[in-house]
Amino acid sequence: MSAKSDLTKEKIYQIVFDNITLTTYEISEKFGISTREVGGARRHHTILQKNGGLVKEKITHSKKRLEKSDELVKIAKEKGFSGGGEKKDLARERMSVHSLLSDVKNGLCFSFTHRKAELEKSLLKVLPDLNFIGIECDKWVYKDMVRTIKKDSLPIKPYFGYAIDVLKNSNSDRFAHLYLDFCGTLFNNADDIQYTMQNDLVQKNGLICITACRTTRVGKGRWFDEWKNCGGFSTNIEDNRTYCDQRNENFLHKLMPLGCKYVLLDIFKYRDTSDMCLYVIQRIR
């Protein structure tokens, strides 16, 4: 399709973002937009991503994007998840349902197993062919973690040390999924997240699930400065929570490599003792 369409630029941008997993030719054919216009929209998307200016352009797009969280909850219930308990349970279940819906159903996963391996147990319930490398840097947590793995005969290889060492010793496509359940700030864990995406450590269609706090605190260093520049700041704490969400979302896009390889599939806010957020990213190319 080479003829120019009658659609506005904004409409074309939207169509291209909504169908980011299709080829330029497929989008052109399906929506009657010229390949030139599709290419222009892709470039626009890449420039926005590079500048971290994605606040207005919601880019939580993917062929697998689930419009309604109800749909995820329904699947979680069908699979026998609790749908309640701690709010963290809901986040774990959400990671499990997304993993189930991805095309990657077996292989090695990266996770922070912690004392009770709750996330891994939730995942194994629906995807029994997964296995894990369970990372922990705290000696006492690690000891409990090893005990749980042995007691419950879980397919988890424990690793005592820092995540970045495992990541840097991994080739691209090594992991089926990565569960970067930091529960910390994104700016403090940016090296790990960036390294993972820049080096394509997750297989195509695999997930990178990240939990982060919706912090209103200040930090320091290069990553904090970059994060701070991804959204506004106010003296009102509630405004700041919203700004933090904007910053987190834009910051994650900044950490992604250029070329639309990764999409932010889901954002799920939860709170037990503090305000947290789960980000589910999928590698689509």
Ligand SMILES: C[S@@+](CC[C@H](N)C(=O)[O-])C[C@H]1O[C@@H](n2cnc3c(N)ncnc32)[C@H](O)[C@@H]1O
């Ligand atoms: C939030 S907990 C994991 C919770 C667990 N996935 C669950 O579902 O209950 C995070 C754990 O990872 C460890 N951790 C965080 N960042 C790490 C890093 N960069 N390297 C190694 N361990 C890390 C922390 O010590 C902590 O025990």
